[in-house]
Amino acid sequence: MHRIGYLITEGFQIMGLATQTVFEVANIVAGEAFYRVQNFSVGGGMVRSSLGMPIETLPLAAPGLADTWMVSGTLTPETPPADEVLACVQGFVASARRTAGLCTGTFVLAQAGVLDNRRATTHWAYAKALRTLHPKVEVDDDRIFIIDGPVWTSAGMTAALDMALAMVEKDLGAELARSVAHKLVMHQRRSGGQSQHSELLSLAPKSDRVQSALEYARQHLSRPLSVEELAGVVHLSPRQFTRVFTAETGQSPAKAVENLRLEAARLMIEQSRHSLDVVARETGFRDRRHLREVFIRGFGVPPQAVRRDARRVG
Structure with missing residues (x-):
């Protein structure tokens, strides 16, 4: 015992x-x-x-x-x-x-x-x-x-x-x-390397429409996810959707989607052994080079450094 x-x-x-x-x-x-x-x-x-x-x-x-x-x-x-x-x-x-x-x-x-x-x-x-x-x-x-x-x-x-x-x-x-x-009805088993911060929480949308658009984006990150597509999901015109989205989140739809892609890519890099090519494809980046560029801009380190650190943490 x-x-x-x-x-x-x-x-x-x-x-x-x-x-x-x-x-x-x-x-x-x-x-x-x-x-x-x-x-x-x-x-x-x-x-x-x-x-x-x-x-x-x-x-x-x-x-x-x-x-x-x-x-x-x-x-x-x-x-x-x-x-x-x-x-x-x-x-x-x-x-x-x-x-x-x-x-x-x-x-x-x-x-x-x-x-x-x-x-x-x-x-x-x-x-x-x-x-x-x-x-x-x-x-x-x-x-x-x-x-x-x-x-x-x-x-x-x-x-x-x-x-x-x-x-x-x-x-x-x-x-x-x-x-x-x-x-225990835990949504997922999170590894120790996972970030304390959630992009969806930090955006904190006030309306169900914007929340629904963000959830749709999170579930379809491998798609291009244009403003027109997101606006159509919540039955708004692209112009109206962009105005409402920016007012509620403080970010443009494009920036918010990029941050969701980054968060998803980071989780895949920390918790899986998928190649960076697979990670880039699954999270909507053009290729591994594009993923690396955005990753360094967002986190200050390349994807490989995050993977090594996650494995060292255990």
Whole structure:
């Protein structure tokens, strides 16, 4: 049995505990109790979340209580945790198979010194503070989770679910992890190399018409996707569509489609072994040279560098 311990502190973010469902469902799919999940705090007893919800915890009596430790975050990560908490975390890394920071739990790992000279991520809104407070940490705020040796860190909120699913895949295999994701109604299993940011979210259209046009574009990126085609999908004239689209998103339809192509190409490069010729064709670029030109303009690096980095992250 693999023991998973959650270290929670006063004011912890309740979303971090949602990852426990990943391990619960993994047990169901596996048909056996492979994982045992328990909540801990330094002194044991009731610990309240940031919402005020009390959670019963076991005391941390010894460092060998779990094989995997999940360290919760708070909404005030810049505030250093108690010395007792830091001592426990230092003991985890020395004795456990792996230790993970959930969202701003990365700050706790950094404060304990276990992230010195390691790559790590956290919620994008707190990445600047993490860099400032802990300059020895190599912060990458554009990854949903990062594995550096026995230390795992995740970005905010739902990214921790992806990290927990990656742990299940490592422990029990890709097929079982896919079944867990399916039962959890997760749209896809995201790799650690995936960006925290979504182009569709950043465009934030206000009307159903523009949203429908964007969704159509996302599903048909291999097509030319002219303004006339997109306008026809939502029954507007090209001129009217361009005016409404630009007013709602702050971008022209052509620019938005290019950004959607870039995002899709980046995901294919990070998560697949398809050649750049295939990636270019599937995401609507003329050829691999055109893909490379737009990629460098958009991300500042060539596609090959992103693929190498994604494989290094794991």
